[in-house]
Amino acid sequence: MNKLRILGAALLVMIASQSFGQAQFALGVKGGLNFAKFDANDAGGSIKNKTGFHGGAFALIKLTKIGIQPELIYSQQGSKLKLNGQDLESNFSYVNIPVMLKFYLIAGLNLQVGPQFGFLAGAKSDxxxxxxxxxxxxxxxxxxxxxxxxxxxxxxxWDLPFGLTVDARYNLGLSKIDDDAAAAAAKNQVFQLSLGYKLIKFGK
Known part of the structure; x- marks a missing residue:
């Protein structure tokens, strides 16, 4: 029985060693374009995308085919609205904390899903x-x-060689962003294109 326990423990150590031997930890920076708009039930006009930018830092903890990537991102968001012949614009800025789960396929290609928690830094509007x-x-x-x-x-x-990363992400708002119960139930919708670079990298 003791020999079986020792053998089992040795196998677990070997598996863990092999897994951590293929692990990767990285720190990097990223930035890119936002195409943002409000999803409102009754905006009273025609809602259009507003172009902005985002930028910040990320950490990646990758173990074989699965990775966790928390980020700290400054993001320009908002929306455009055409109302009664007038072109109106809302310029919002958020500090966002996405925590993405990454599923790696082949050659660095990956699929991503995860929550994002945002904090309103500024809001100006027409x-x-x-x-x-x-x-x-x-x-x-x-x-x-x-x-x-x-x-x-x-x-x-896509995690490219030499530390480069490319991401395309759609952030779908789950919570209403305004405090007025009588207002349209506006939520954020943001499509992002990002280019990143791993400044520090350990492991494969």
């Missing part, structure tokens, strides 16, 4: 002032919106 009966531009509206946001990220990526 709109219509009912009391003054006129449109306004670039008004600070941060106090009207929730300070946090929850989304789910879905995407695909």
């Amino acid at each position: 709109g219509y002032d009912v009391a003054a009966q006129q449109f306004y531009k670039d008004r600070d509206v941060k106090s009207l919106y929730k300070k946090s946001d929850v989304t789910v990220g879905l995407g695909a990526g």
